[in-house]
Amino acid sequence: MTTPENTADHLLLGCMGLGGSWDTTPFTSSDIDAAQAAVEAALDSGITTFDHADIYRHGKAEAVFGEVLARSAGLRERITLQSKCGIRLAEGDRPGLYDLRASSIVRRVEESLQRLRTDTLDVLLLHRPDPLADPADVADALTSLHRQGLVRRFGVSNMNAAQIARLQAHMNLPLVANQLEMSLHRRAWLEDAVLVNTAESAANGFPAGTVEHCLNNGIELQAWGALAQGRYTGAAEHPQETATLVAKLAEAKGTTPETIVLWWLRRHPAGIKPVIGTSNPQRIRACRDAATLTPDLSHDEWYTLWISARGTALP
Template sequence: MTTPPTTDRLVLGCMGLGGPWDAESYTAADVEAAEHAVAAALDSGITTFDHADIYGRGKAEAVFGEVLSRDPSLRARIGIQSKCGIVLARGERPGLYDLRGASIVRRVEETLSRLRTDVLDTLLLHRPDPLADPEDVAEALHSLHAQGLVRRFGVSNMNAPQIARLQAHLSLPLAVDQLEMSLARRDWLEDGVLVNTPASAANGFPAGTVEHCLAHGVALQAWAPLAQGRFTGRQETAEEHATAALVTRLAEARDTTPETIVLWWLQRHPARIVPVIGTTSPTRIRACRDAATTEPRLTHEEWYELWITARGLPLP
């Protein structure tokens, strides 16, 4: 199989595929909706698709697998990443995390079956499991790679020490860390400028994580990068209204969309952050086209103006 692309500027998140999470199965309409979303992504220059085994309780992957089965040429033209490690609540049993090696292998096999493909381009460990043994995890990842079932690995929602601890047991480089990052969720950025200020202790973001990823070649992916539309149509606070107005003005000046400006703000960072847009609306996917196909066209001053307007306070 031809190795598909896995270095898009923008990734389509597939959490919304497969219909309601509480539905037992997906419908023909759900498959059609997935086909439209995939087509819009490809038309917009997006060729990497982000899954997790829990999305739609497995239906998101299954619907995507149906789309792949209808177009046998599609798999060679796209990259697919998925995540495992979260066990959803069921009945009286609470949700939990499970990164035991045997569980990782089993869940990857189940994901491949649902997706109707023989390989994942990237596997991310979805959440840190405090009980995980890094040697056991590494053994599972090495096995999946040796069998040709997964091409590369990464993590999600992990900090620098957690990444370093796992990497110490892996001969394969961890390629990705996926974190919530946006104009609304700025703690990852604030961490770097609040040093030696009283506000530093309240920030909460694990210090040094962005710098660790930059230093070790770990690509940063941003989930929820559009912040649920807070700056492109759904404002609640004074800061959001002011930022949305600025986003609109910059979009008009650049002859692009507000969605693109919000994504360019992330992409303009030296880490070259890759946003994972969670919409499955073809219209909104196409509104992100310029972020998928062009370099961010924001000046140094404009980037700061967006940040300061969104935070609602001057920098320290």
């Protein structure tokens, strides 16, 4: 039986879908209205952490969110704002690349704060590893941002255990989160735990020990792509057997298919926090039970979902 939970957010709303088109075309008042509807649906569903990145919609996702904050007195104090930097989109003849130079980090944060119309980010994540980055240089930039009160906490995204440890060795401030693609569809992080000493291990590709490193060091795991683009919850093309199983579990437990897919992540002992990327208010509200209730999946139900999604028995 599920029970209400009164702890910190168990879900984050990913804001990549806000702000209109994926180009530099200015956003419109209808884009602001759509962003406000998504924010209100999240708040109604018990979600108060909002995940951004400086590149989302070429900055427009942050900008429309800033407009929503300007419309809503007191809203900023009720929510947690998280953003990311470190990816630079292609521009002219320059390809898209990664940039974690100290000066770039500081500039991107200042620009995000301006777009979001706030003085402080609650969390800043480094979006992708930059092979040219000097970890001491990165650490100096993050420490300076914290000292100025521009960012309260820091984390990373898409990094392995060794990369996290190398950066942390140069910092006194703790890295508090690592955001990875994790879902019932993208399971390399989980397969890594059971493919040891099998022929499939080398092909899995997930950096061994990353989940365990985060667990051992109190680093929150955030799962982007958590709803798997609707593959199990009504997308036009989806794995029918697993989608049917998800629907049956949802009906039996009096909840939604979205909740079952998110409960599957939350049931893992790593305390995974799913990031839901939809901007559709109806679909956001379909995740309410996943945000507010203890995951109601038994040991056998959890494994049955996993084995169904992988399409073959465990080794």
